[in-house]
Amino acid sequence: MTASKPVAIAGIMGGLNSEVKDDTGMVLLESAYFHPASIRKSSRWLGMSTDAAFRFERGIDPEGMVRALNRAAQLIADLSGGTVCRGYIDQYPKKIESPYDIPLRINRVRSILGENITPAEIVQILESLEMAVNKIDDLHYHVTPPTFRVDISREIDLIEEIARLYGYDRIPVTLPAISISSLPQNRRKILEERLRILMNGYGYSEVVTYSFIPATAVDHLGLHADDGRRSMVVIP
Numbered sequence: 001m002t003a004s005k006p007v008a009i010a011g012i013m014g015g016l017n018s019e020v021k022d023d024t025g026m027v028l029l030e031s032a033y034f035h036p037a038s039i040r041k042s043s044r045w046l047g048m049s050t051d052a053a054f055r056f057e058r059g060i061d062p063e064g065m066v067r068a069l070n071r072a073a074q075l076i077a078d079l080s081g082g083t084v085c086r087g088y089i090d091q092y093p094k095k096i097e098s099p100y101d102i103p104l105r106i107n108r109v110r111s112i113l114g115e116n117i118t119p120a121e122i123v124q125i126l127e128s129l130e131m132a133v134n135k136i137d138d139l140h141y142h143v144t145p146p147t148f149r150v151d152i153s154r155e156i157d158l159i160e161e162i163a164r165l166y167g168y169d170r171i172p173v174t175l176p177a178i179s180i181s182s183l184p185q186n187r188r189k190i191l192e193e194r195l196r197i198l199m200n201g202y203g204y205s206e207v208v209t210y211s212f213i214p215a216t217a218v219d220h221l222g223l224h225a226d227d228g229r230r231s232m233v234v235i236p
Helices: 036-046 051-056 065-080 106-113 119-128 155-166 187-201 215-221
Strands: 102-105 132-137 140-144
Touching: 036 051, 102 106, 102 155, 106 119, 106 155, 119 132, 119 140, 119 155
Parallel strands: none
Antiparallel strands: 102 140, 132 140
């Protein structure tokens, strides 16, 4: 069988000529990873907001393709009575690097959550989420999230996960520590305010006039010579 026509818009919409019908006897499964930004741009440009685009533009596990393929093949075989062919073709021209180590500071976790959570509790929570935790010292760790957690890339993402599993109901309600200090006195502002009060007392009213501009300013707008907006009030 040779390729003769497009069968899909990759990661967005399948084609009519490649869909499964009542008389379909053979199914070729494709388990692919698509660059989230590319799918998002293509979907917007085509005006096609599909379930596939919604999923792929948010990122998926780049290391889970074969696992997903095998699971899909198993389900099809179990539910339809089909036979799964042996082996698969894997095209992986450029390996996607695993998530890098994310520095995690224990004091930062405590500062954000307002709770004196112990390092042991933090490590237990992160490891329960299949994250690799490497201890640097008592207050500093490096955390590597699994490849399917594409939403975790910063320290604050880790803290959010810690708060979620630690329990929001266990985190105390506290007011933020804000230092209050008086602004330095501005002698010019003080004088302006005193003059304003004095002049109001004498019966004057404060007005704000339009800004004066040169007659050539409208030339920058590219207005025609007969445009009404060129009629300016001239101050002699």
